[in-house]
Amino acid sequence: MKILIKTEFGYLILLLLTLGLVAWQHFGMNVSYSYELSRAVPITLSNDDINGGRSRGQLSFVDGKPTLNCEIVLSQSFAFCSMLLPLADDDGNGIDLRRFDSLTLTLGYEASERDTLLVYLNNGERINNNDIIRANVQVLVPSAGIQHYTLPLSQFHVPSWWVFSRTEAKISTASQLDNVQNIQISTGDHRSARDVQIQILDFHFDGKWIRAADLYFYLLMVWAIAAVLQIVVIARRFRFKYLYTQREAKRLNEINSFLKIERDKFETLAKQDSLTGCLNRNGLIDILERAISQYESGQSATALILLDIDHFKQLNDNFGHDEGDRVLVALATLLRQHIRDNDHLVRWGGEEFAIVCEQTSTAGALTLAENLRAVIEASHISEQAQVTASFGVAQLNSNHIEPWFKRADESLYLAKHQGRNRVALAP
Ligand SMILES: Nc1nc2c(ncn2[C@@H]2O[C@H](COP(=O)(O)OP(=O)(O)OP(=O)(O)O)[C@@H](O)[C@H]2O)c(=O)[nH]1
Numbered sequence: 172m173k174i175l176i177k178t179e180f181g182y183l184i185l186l187l188l189t190l191g192l193v194a195w196q197h198f199g200m201n202v203s204y205s206y207e208l209s210r211a212v213p214i215t216l217s218n219d220d221i222n223g224g225r226s227r228g229q230l231s232f233v234d235g236k237p238t239l240n241c242e243i244v245l246s247q248s249f250a251f252c253s254m255l256l257p258l259a260d261d262d263g264n265g266i267d268l269r270r271f272d273s274l275t276l277t278l279g280y281e282a283s284e285r286d287t288l289l290v291y292l293n294n295g296e297r298i299n300n301n302d303i304i305r306a307n308v309q310v311l312v313p314s315a316g317i318q319h320y321t322l323p324l325s326q327f328h329v330p331s332w333w334v335f336s337r338t339e340a341k342i343s344t345a346s347q348l349d350n351v352q353n354i355q356i357s358t359g360d361h362r363s364a365r366d367v368q369i370q371i372l373d374f375h376f377d378g379k380w381i382r383a384a385d386l387y388f389y390l391l392m393v394w395a396i397a398a399v400l401q402i403v404v405i406a407r408r409f410r411f412k413y414l415y416t417q418r419e420a421k422r423l424n425e426i427n428s429f430l431k432i433e434r435d436k437f438e439t440l441a442k443q444d445s446l447t448g449c450l451n452r453n454g455l456i457d458i459l460e461r462a463i464s465q466y467e468s469g470q471s472a473t474a475l476i477l478l479d480i481d482h483f484k485q486l487n488d489n490f491g492h493d494e495g496d497r498v499l500v501a502l503a504t505l506l507r508q509h510i511r512d513n514d515h516l517v518r519w520g521g522e523e524f525a526i527v528c529e530q531t532s533t534a535g536a537l538t539l540a541e542n543l544r545a546v547i548e549a550s551h552i553s554e555q556a557q558v559t560a561s562f563g564v565a566q567l568n569s570n571h572i573e574p575w576f577k578r579a580d581e582s583l584y585l586a587k588h589q590g591r592n593r594v595a596l597a598p
Contacts, residue, residue: 178401185397189390196379196386204266205375206256208236215255219248228252238279238370239356245364252367253289253357265295265350268324271378276320278356279370280313286367287359288313292327295352299339306333307346310359317372324348324376444518446496447503455517458527463570465529474536476526477563477579478543481591483522490555495522501552502560509546510539525579533566533596540564540594548592561586565597 206212214237218228225244230237241252259265276290287310294305307327311320327346334344354374358367381389442454450458462473480486480502487495499522506516510526519525526543528536540562548559563583567575578597586595 178404182397185393189394192386192390196381196383200380202270202378202380203375204268204271204378205373206258208256208371208373212237213257215257216252217255218252219246219250222248224248224250226250226252228254230254233370236279236370236372238368241358241367241369243358243363243365243367245362249360250362251358251360253291253355254369254371255293255353255355256371257353259295259352263295263352265352266376268292268348268351268376268378270380270382271324271348271376272382273324273377274322274354275373275375275377276311276322276356276371277317277373278313278320279317279368279372281315281368282313282365283367284361284363284365286313286361286363286365287311288369289355289357289359290322291355291357292324292348292351293353293355294347295350296347298342301339303337304352305347306330307348447500447518449503449507449524450515450517452517452519455515455525455527458515458529459572462527462529462567463572466567467570471530472532473567474528474531474533475565475567475575475579476528476536476540476543477519477565477576477583478524478526478540478560479583479587480522481559481561481587486553486556486558490553494553494555498553498558501550502547502558505546505550505552506543509543514539525576533564536564536566537594537596544592544594559592561591562594563597564594 214230216228216230216239218224218226218241220226224246226242226246227244228239228241230239232238237254237256239252239254243250243252274290274292278288280288290309290311292307294307296303296305306329308330309322309327311322313320327348329344329346334342356369356371358369442450444451465471465473480498483495483498486498499518503516503518503524506524506526510516510528513529513531515527515529517525517527526539528539531539544560544562548557550558552558561583563579563581563586565575565579565582569575582595582597586593589595
């Protein structure tokens, strides 16, 4: 949760920063390059006499501003006058106009005939080991008098005459403004004899510290990096959660299996007599339920043998309680050795045991009881005294437990009454 709040806070900061930068770029971040026009500026004049023309240009300074007076005389060649203002420093390094958006010119203009003006930004370049000057031009339609003209730098283009005057193969025809050597203002291409006066009052380039496209690109990069980082963080968090869940699941599984083992242990203990290891009354419940359902479905008969050690009180009194316990344990062991898997030995009370014999007829139960009686008598399970037991046998003949046990108990009482160490069968 804390990390989530931190992340959201981070993105909020980034969003505000982005909006702030975009707004700042749009409304501020202005950068300007202006030019001090004075007599000291080494302005160059040129006209069509270089091509054999007869136009005449004259440079003067009116109110300290360079002024070109040109008489254009029609001839075979392209008739023109132009003035060229240097922008490069003493080492010949021109100015990089790539972060500028526009050129604003303030011109005074008079002409005897309607005409255009050509504004050149001449860029110094090195192509195929030759230093060349690329012409980037834009045409403006001047009005008489003093006017401001704002020319977007993006609209400067390389004129076709420049391209065709090059002999280099594969020359780029795109405008370049990274090393502008000079600005040249030239009369237009109206084919008429005319007088033109051009006064340059001011010019400057306007732009932004960071161009909008560059800013958007940088911001996009920052957002992309933030998104990638976020994805990495989320992936790591998921991996951590996954591993943690796996570890927890494993731990819970271990606890579960341990608890299951413990539960099984307790369940067994709850059904077991602690002294003899036989089932106790609790452990008999399932067996009796099965016996009743088998009786009801008529599947098979179940017999009950109750046996009680004879004169056990005397044995306890004469040889001690511990000897009594030893006899109980030894008797249980002996009985277990002589019964089948289908016979369930239960410690019913103090010195009394019950054996529930599944799938056993009355005759079978009688035989088993007699057999056990004889084994006990012959076994010498106590070194101190002769141990015998009396048996009562009853076949399950209804779907009620209580009368069944009562009948077995009565037959056991009968066996005791008849002299002990014998087996009696319930009617
Ligand atoms: N050592 C020992 N004695 C027990 C235990 N449970 C019951 N007894 C004793 O078993 C004796 C049972 O005595 P009685 O019910 O009088 O029966 P009996 O002496 O065996 O006489 P008959 O059954 O009539 O032959 C009592 O003295 C009980 O204290 C036990 O877990 N250990």
